[in-house]
Amino acid sequence: MGEVYLPILVLGILGAAFAVFSVAAPSIIGPRRYNRARLDAYECGIDPTPQPIGGGRFPIKYYLTAMLFIVFDIEIVFLYPFAVAFDQLRLFGLIEMAVFIVTVLAVYAYVWRRGGLEWD
């Protein structure tokens, strides 16, 4: 029973180790040249402090870009298994992937035509 969950435990340990390593290694071996920008918290390019009154508002553009990223990210996630097994899936796989890609493309066309890809 226990050994079924062993890979999950190993994965957890590896994940934790990677996180600790990524934080610890630069602080030990990296050069220490501090300036104001380096000491700032990193928040996707937004000025983190001082916060505007009322907490401030994020431009809706961030949301749009993040969502587009997720859409294409997920598309790739589905394309990988298809690429591995497309010959065994035969016509079924071709039809289903065509439907999937056409759907994503339609959304892409909508976003493009309605100015979703322009930053300003």
Place this chain on the structure above:
Amino acid sequence: MSSLLAAASFDVPTIEYGQLSPMLIIFGVAVLSLLVEAFAPRGSRRPIQLVLVFAGLAAAFAAVVMIRGTQHIAAMGSVAVDGPALFMQGAILVLAFIAALVMAERQVDPLGDAFAPRASALPGSTDEIAFTRLGWLQTEVWPLFLFSVGGMLLFPASADLLTMFVALEVVSLPLYIMAGLARRRRLLSQEAALKYFVLGAFSSAFFLYGTALFYGYAGSVDLSAISDALTANAGSMWLVITATGLVSVGLLFKIGAVPFHQWTPDVYQGSPTPVTGFMAACTKIAAFGALLRIMYVALGGIRWDWRPMMYVIAALTMIVGTLFALTQTDMKRMLAYSSIAQAGFMLVGVIATNQAGLSGTMVYLVAYGIATIGAFAIVTLVRDSTGEASHLSQWAGLGRKAPIVASAFALFLLAFAGIPLTSGFTGKFAVFTAGIAGGATPVVIIGLVASAVAAFFYVRVIVLMFFNEPTSDDGVSVVVPSGFTTLAITISVALTLVIGLVPQLILDLANQAGLFIR
């Protein structure tokens, strides 16, 4: 690594495209409709969208008629194409057609249709005024509508809980946006959208957690596999009961049953009225279809365990819906509480857990849906200079100002009340007899008492319209609509009368639909 190699040889999955054609048509048309938004010039979008929507709904209905009689679990066990599913799909398509007619109306509001000229413009801003003056329309409402209808077709046909969850989201996400698109009283509309979204997302999480627990119990999210696991008494009963409760919360929220009804009056009031009609009628059919399928197919074997819970919820829903409807002063809120009470009556059919309960609930859903869309269509017509005049006092003496419209509204109210010779009586009779046959007599008695109390507030509106003097110069008038709303109300009146006068037609149809397949 071994699991990867084992996966190297597998059976190629199959999908029965013909049996899924109603959904495929609607989703296909929805994608086309999205492309129209992207490429068609602004002025020609509305006519193209209307052609697409009505042709798509008609084609999907034709597809449902073509595949009638199918009894098959399609798409590798995830979509059940059976009699009840096809009955509900047909009903959703007909009601969506009527709702689309009301949504297409552009004549009752001098500023345009029921939707904001540009949903992204701040309410009351100069942008909004400029867009209104240009006569812009937010035609994106049509692809949203179609995606939602597609989800509704899948919802009652889902044969596993995960497909059902995806369908639930496809139904809901477009509705959240549509609820916030009202042209008038935009802040109220946006508040409604936000409430609906937050509470809807919360209830989806309940559904998903219940699904996870069912998977933990049965090792599958398949409804028939859960039923088999229950027969084999596979594990902890507490797990099943918790899972049943959680999944029920998700579905009862969509149905608007007490105590998960809090969103209903606010959302029904704030949403653009044509959307409210669509949402109240079609979402309820889809969600009841899903609830019936889970309770009958997966949990039919343990009905003695979930029935007490449903007894309490059905009784509470009928009582709370009726009592709160009595105290409302706003027409849309009153109709919202009335829809809560109606959901309670329909739950009696769910509790019955027999074939009569299934077919009775389906008949009730159709009768209620038609009257609901018709009633909300009429709410869009009673207006003053600021938009819809939805306060009850503004409806006083409407029978003198516009006798035909007021009579139609009175007919829908009588149908809600379940007066004989209207569709509501057919539905109530079918559900209550099924409830007694299914051994749920105490709930039926509560239902009968609640119906009698409910009849009071429906009749009160009729009295208000026909026997009260109109308040002088309050500026309320009944607007003459274009052919769209006229046709919608005419169809609703005709169907309400037909189902009431010749109930055998729809009762036979619902009985022929038979039971869910496993």
